[in-house]
Amino acid sequence: MSGDFTEIWVYLSTSPLLGLTLTLLAYQAACWIHKRLGGHPLANPVLISVALLAAILLLTDTPYATYFDGAQFVHFLLGPATVALAIPLYAQWPRLKAMAGPLLASLIAGSLTAALSAYAIGAMLGASRESLMSLAPKSVTTPIAMGVAERLGGLPSLTAVLVIITGILGAVGARYLYQWLRIEDHAVRGFAIGIASHGIGTARAFQVSEQAGAFAALAMGLNGLLTAVSLPWILPWIETLFAH
């Protein structure tokens, strides 16, 4: 019997089927919990799914690469889903156009705040230079953030973790912040979370409404672009300010 079990486990642990199925099961369980708790933002589906899967991988001693062999089929859909953001963007275009000036001002202020406050808080609490450079681009989508971190002299792999945590923090906490600040407009709510918390924030915004999602998608795209272009020359200058 135990021989059979080992054989089955060897099959499962080398086939992509298990990683893919576990990802979908964990997500469905997370959505069920999210729904049962009345859509509570702390019961964020990404947070619960990642926690479940990380626990399974650690308990069964499964390497992440083996898991990703299966999960990559889900990961791959991020590409076409990003392209699909054009559709809600098009639907919201009249409002986006009417708010163009304020949106641009908010984008620049929010983008700078995200990078510079992360740098400043980290520097004041004694983070190493490598960590600070990995921290600065963490509000934008993973591929851009990793590229910027590399150019600044940070660790791209550390940036990848910081990006994910930033996304989950925004998705979990934004609602409380908005209640406290009395921000009700879904366009404003979406745009701000898209600036600070990239795709994971945008996914949360789509759960709230299509308008919030469209504004978040726009903010995520624009902040990615702005950060890629501006941070590599702004940050060295900030660094000399802090050195004095």
Next chain:
Amino acid sequence: MLSALTLLLVYQLIGEVTVRALGLPVPGPVIGMALLFLTLMVRGGPSDTLRGTASTLLQHLSLLFVPAGTGIVLYGDRLGAEWLPLTAALIGSTFLAIAVSALLLKALSGRSTQAEPRQ
């Protein structure tokens, strides 16, 4: 559904090729999104199938971040020695950025939407 998914992949492909050909600093799918947006502006909107497929994909956008998010198991120990400055910086900067963007946008757009109906 299949034709819409094919269309999305074609735009992603054009985006990836453009990014590599021109050495742009943004991911290919973002360029694909911009190009599809321009196409929709010219054509005057998406077809019903494209709208349906896009809304199905975007409804489950959270799911698509799960595989990359689980990658946290690889780097957990990276946070180790400097967990305090890193955690404080992440929490502080994320909420500051949301607050600054939202308050500024509310203040500026409030003024412009108040001015418009009077015209």
